[in-house]
Amino acid sequence: MDRRILEFIGDLRRAEIRISPSEAVDALAASAEIGLGDRETFKTALATTLIKESRDLATFDRLFDLYFLDLQALGEGLKKALGPTDPRIQDLLERLMAEEGIELDPLTELILRGGGTEMEMAIRQGGQHVGLERLMYFLQIGYFSRRIQDRFEWDEIERDLARLMQLLEAQGLDPGQLARIRNYLDLRLEAFRRLIRQHVERELERRAYRQGEKLTREVLTDKPLFALTADEVAQMKSVVARLARRIKDALALRQRQEEKGRLDSRRTVRRSLQYGGIPMELKFRRRHREKPKLITVCDVSDSVRNASRFMLQLVWSLQECFSRVRSYVFVSEIAEVTQAFNTYPVDKAIEWALRSAPVDFHCRSDFGYAFSRFCRTELESLDRKTTILILGDARNNYNDPQPWAMKHMRERVKGIIWLNPEGQWGWGIGDSVMPLYAPHCDVVRECRTIGQLAQVVDNLVHHWWRRGR
Amino acid sequence: MFKSVEDVQERFREASYIANRRIATVVYLAERMGRPVLIEGPAGVGKTEMAKVLAEATGRRLIRLQCYEGLDEGKALYEWKYAKQLLYTQLLKERIGELIEDTHSLPEAVAKIAGQDDAFFSYRFLSPRPLLSAIQADDPVVLLVDEIDKAEPEFEAFLLEVLSDFQVSVPELGTIVAKHIPLVVLTSNNARELSDGLKRRCLHLFIDFPAPRDELEILRLKVPEISERLAQAVVTAVQRIRAMELRKPPSVSESLDWARSLVILNAETLDAALVESTLTMLVKYEKDMERVKGALDKVLADLG
Numbered sequence: 001m002d003r004r005i006l007e008f009i010g011d012l013r014r015a016e017i018r019i020s021p022s023e024a025v026d027a028l029a030a031s032a033e034i035g036l037g038d039r040e041t042f043k044t045a046l047a048t049t050l051i052k053e054s055r056d057l058a059t060f061d062r063l064f065d066l067y068f069l070d071l072q073a074l075g076e077g078l079k080k081a082l083g084p085t086d087p088r089i090q091d092l093l094e095r096l097m098a099e100e101g102i103e104l105d106p107l108t109e110l111i112l113r114g115g116g117t118e119m120e121m122a123i124r125q126g127g128q129h130v131g132l133e134r135l136m137y138f139l140q141i142g143y144f145s146r147r148i149q150d151r152f153e154w155d156e157i158e159r160d161l162a163r164l165m166q167l168l169e170a171q172g173l174d175p176g177q178l179a180r181i182r183n184y185l186d187l188r189l190e191a192f193r194r195l196i197r198q199h200v201e202r203e204l205e206r207r208a209y210r211q212g213e214k215l216t217r218e219v220l221t222d223k224p225l226f227a228l229t230a231d232e233v234a235q236m237k238s239v240v241a242r243l244a245r246r247i248k249d250a251l252a253l254r255q256r257q258e259e260k261g262r263l264d265s266r267r268t269v270r271r272s273l274q275y276g277g278i279p280m281e282l283k284f285r286r287r288h289r290e291k292p293k294l295i296t297v298c299d300v301s302d303s304v305r306n307a308s309r310f311m312l313q314l315v316w317s318l319q320e321c322f323s324r325v326r327s328y329v330f331v332s333e334i335a336e337v338t339q340a341f342n343t344y345p346v347d348k349a350i351e352w353a354l355r356s357a358p359v360d361f362h363c364r365s366d367f368g369y370a371f372s373r374f375c376r377t378e379l380e381s382l383d384r385k386t387t388i389l390i391l392g393d394a395r396n397n398y399n400d401p402q403p404w405a406m407k408h409m410r411e412r413v414k415g416i417i418w419l420n421p422e423g424q425w426g427w428g429i430g431d432s433v434m435p436l437y438a439p440h441c442d443v444v445r446e447c448r449t450i451g452q453l454a455q456v457v458d459n460l461v462h463h464w465w466r467r468g469r
Numbered sequence: 470m471f472k473s474v475e476d477v478q479e480r481f482r483e484a485s486y487i488a489n490r491r492i493a494t495v496v497y498l499a500e501r502m503g504r505p506v507l508i509e510g511p512a513g514v515g516k517t518e519m520a521k522v523l524a525e526a527t528g529r530r531l532i533r534l535q536c537y538e539g540l541d542e543g544k545a546l547y548e549w550k551y552a553k554q555l556l557y558t559q560l561l562k563e564r565i566g567e568l569i570e571d572t573h574s575l576p577e578a579v580a581k582i583a584g585q586d587d588a589f590f591s592y593r594f595l596s597p598r599p600l601l602s603a604i605q606a607d608d609p610v611v612l613l614v615d616e617i618d619k620a621e622p623e624f625e626a627f628l629l630e631v632l633s634d635f636q637v638s639v640p641e642l643g644t645i646v647a648k649h650i651p652l653v654v655l656t657s658n659n660a661r662e663l664s665d666g667l668k669r670r671c672l673h674l675f676i677d678f679p680a681p682r683d684e685l686e687i688l689r690l691k692v693p694e695i696s697e698r699l700a701q702a703v704v705t706a707v708q709r710i711r712a713m714e715l716r717k718p719p720s721v722s723e724s725l726d727w728a729r730s731l732v733i734l735n736a737e738t739l740d741a742a743l744v745e746s747t748l749t750m751l752v753k754y755e756k757d758m759e760r761v762k763g764a765l766d767k768v769l770a771d772l773g
Binding site: 022023029038040041047049054274275276278345 | 474490494495497504507509551552559665668669672673674675714756
């Protein structure tokens with residue numbers, strides 16, 4: 001059994017669940033403690049020792065079911081796959097075998113009597129030495145099914161069946177009846193072959209579980225945002241959710257790590273009174289960590305739609321984590337969307353921001369106008385703790401870029417970070433005014449792919465909020 | 470020692486706690502393997518309660534360490550009673566004088582006093598905090614480390630060290646090894662990710678909101694005076710409210726409170742007006758409240 005458990009752990013690891021050797025040892029110990037009497041209990045024992053993140057539980061459940069097949073349930077399914085038994089023929093064959101007392105190949109017997117569970121066991125046995133561990137792709141299914149089939153002695157079965165038919169003929173059954181019986185036996189043989197194939201398919205799912213998903217994710221991470229299809233956008237959502245979580249964890253941690261500040265003489269003296277005036281315990285001032293204040297400004301014009309979608313999702317998650325986030329969207333008119341983002345669930349909020357926010361979606365994006373408006377109305381509320389995060393391609397459609405607005409904003413805040421979903425080679429070419437804005441930004445990053453977005457997030461977490469101004 | 474998983478369930482029930490098979494299996498394994506259990510799950514599903522019941526069911530004493538921001542080793546492990554030490558030195562000044570009376574040089578006097586310093590750094594002046602008491606205890610105990618996610622990662626690392634060896638070293642006294650391995654239960658609300666090391670060390674148990682059947686049983690057990698019909702209705706309604714996307718879905722403790730208040734109000738069945746007026750027991754946010762009120766007819770559909 002230990003070998004089976006270790007193999008199962010291999011499956012889990014392939015599905016990207018991290019399991020350390022010590023946890024594997026625990027799983028073995030736990031299963032020894034619990035025994036194999038009860039399937040559910042056994043499953044819990046493995047889950048509690050191996051799975052330490054509740055989000056991995058679903059994967060565990062699926063793989064457990066694939067690996068430790070529920071033979072009972074499977075047997076039922078297999079019976080169905082075998083097709084209905086014909087009791088009359090079954091009877092006839094039974095009687096015949098009893099009367100003549102013939103020796104049959106075990107497999108023939110299986111096919112005649114056909115319990116699903118026993119068949120599965122036989123198939124599994126047959127599959128043990130055909131190198132199933134090399135099974136990785138869906139194209140290999142046929143090959144491996146055949147290899148397992150070859151483990152069985154089909155000639156023997158064929159001979160047995162022929163012998164049976166002869167005996168039946170000798171008993172004086174008419175050709176019609178004989179044909180029906182033969183047909184019935186052939187169907188069962190066919191079903192058995194199908195079972196083998198199903199077994200191999202299950203093995204493949206087990207081995208390759210989530211491999212495909214991993215591959216897609218890796219490819220998508222490096223695909224330019226504008227080239228993602230709607231489906232791919234949906235798939236990448238979980239990646240962004242993870243990013244947001246990372247920001248949240250890192251910042252929450254940082255806020256709590258209060259480094260000790262200077263000696264607090266008042267509290268130290270007060271404390272020393274109970275020790276007869278000896279400063280036994282030193283008290284320090286707490287250094288107040290500044291709470292990051294974040295303003296996000298997101299271009300929602302058509303040219304950067306995919307990128308803004310991710311950005312908005314990130315913004316939404318940030319808003320959920322921190323109290324001091326304000327969000328704006330613009331095409332040329334700029335509007336605050338904080339309230340809506342606080343109210344709506346994430347999907348609805350994004351759709352709303354991309355379609356029905358109080359900005360005109362039909363005009364051409366005009367960064368200069370948006371920033372100058374922002375500057376006029378919101379400048380007062382900016383302060384040294386604020387970070388402004390701008391997402392846009394800085395394609396200004398030859399409008400006046402009004403870089404003075406950026407300059408004013410920069411003077412009042414901790415810093416401005418610009419994420420540009422367009423490749424760096426394009427900045428400054430055509431109607432791009434990135435070079436005019438860049439001098440007023442502290443960080444300007446190309447953000448064409450999810451991978452780059454992840455880097456930016458890491459950077460924010462590790463450097464930006466760590467340093468003072 | 471528990472005899473079997475069923476035995477765990479049985480004894481937990483006697484302590485009025487409905488443990489499903491998963492919970493019982495993990496508890497059983499934890500005791501057998503001497504491993505800490507890390508319980509995660511939404512607030513109010515009985516994580517802390519489980520530790521208390523575990524203590525009751527095994528007849529062990531419960532020692533609780535509540536974690537919070539800024540909890541440090543000193544507060545969790547031990548502290549010297551400085552004030553008492555000082556007081557004693559003051560009182561014993563004369564004896565000390567006597568002690569060094571017949572010495573002739575300073576080094577000699579220092580040596581003499583050094584020979585006595587155990588007197589001041591002994592258990593007498595040590596005030597054990599939860600962790601040390603759990604390790605020192607003469608009888609087996611249950612150690613509950615509540616809301617470990619609230620403490621800093623540094624503390625977590627320190628705790629990991631204690632939990633893997635069950636020994637602590639007090640520099641002045643030497644190493645103290647546990648007489649009995651305590652049963653350790655840690656709870657977390659997932660306010661932050663715990664370190665991998667700690668997770669590796671522990672058995673993991675995720676307690677979710679109970680299935681309707683279990684919740685009904687909990688309700689009957691904890692609010693015995695509730696009528697069968699009302700209990701059914703309460704459970705169904707609570708399950709439906711949980712299915713809505715709320716900021717904070719009602720937990721078990723809240724549904725128990727609600728049931729109790731309904732009993733006090735002598736309610737026989739649920740109706741819209743009654744639910745609306747008692748909703749504060751169940752839902753704690755203004756926005757959630759509005760949402761539930763908006764969908765009240767769905768919540769109460771065919772509950773009579």
